[in-house]
Amino acid sequence: MTATLFSLTFAVAAPFWALMILLPRWSWTARIIASPLIVLPVVVIYALLVLPAFGEVLPAVASPTLAGVRDLLGTSDGAAAGWAHMIAFDLFVGRWAWLDSRERGVPALVMAPVLVLTILLGPLGLAAYLAVRTGWRRPATAATGPQRLG
Template sequence: MTATLFTLTFAVAAPFWALMILLPRWSWTARIISSPLIVLPVVVIYGLLVIPAFGDVLPAVTSPTLEGVRDLLGTSDGAAAGWAHMIAFDLFVGRWAWLDSRERGVPALVMAPVLVLTILLGPLGLAAYLAVRPRWRGARAVEPQQHLG
């Protein structure tokens, strides 16, 4: 079952990544990606992996040590749970970056490699987006300030 859940983790997330990268201007992409619930299937998989092992997981995350985390992730169940954890958060971050980039007017050709980097190496994809993000200010920055008085 663990191997199946491991494989299923990316399979349920991949369509959302494909929409953001390959069909960023399709009207249905915005409708689908606007929901934070797109991460729910991966969260359910994570729960299926972590809840049965909660007694082993809780000590490793409340008082983490390198050895404890290594031992936890060094099992098939632990590696599958770690993978689901990464996929869920990478998808959530990718979703945020995609939505924010649409508001700012960041070109899809700029976002595509950023999103691929987020899929592959989550925090580096986030860093890449945070680096390119200031170049586009979108509608929020050009709205005139209202002054009272």
């Protein structure tokens, strides 16, 4: 079951990445990505992996040591849970960057490589977007309140 959940983890996130990267101007992309619930399938996978081993996971994360985290992630269950954890947060960060970039008017061709970097190396993708977004200011209307996408 662990191998199946591991394989499913990116498979359930990939369609959202594809929408943001390949179809950024499609009206349905904005509607779908607007929901933070797009990360829910990965979160469910993470829960299926972590909750049965909660007694082992909690001590490793509550009082982390290098050896303890290594031992936790060194198992099939731990590696699969770690992967789901990364994919969920990468997707959430990618979603935020995509939504923020639309508000700021960052071109889709600029965002595509940033989003790919976020998929592959999450924190570096976040750093790249934080650098990119300094070149685009939010329109005055966006600063005063929520704005509808699409």
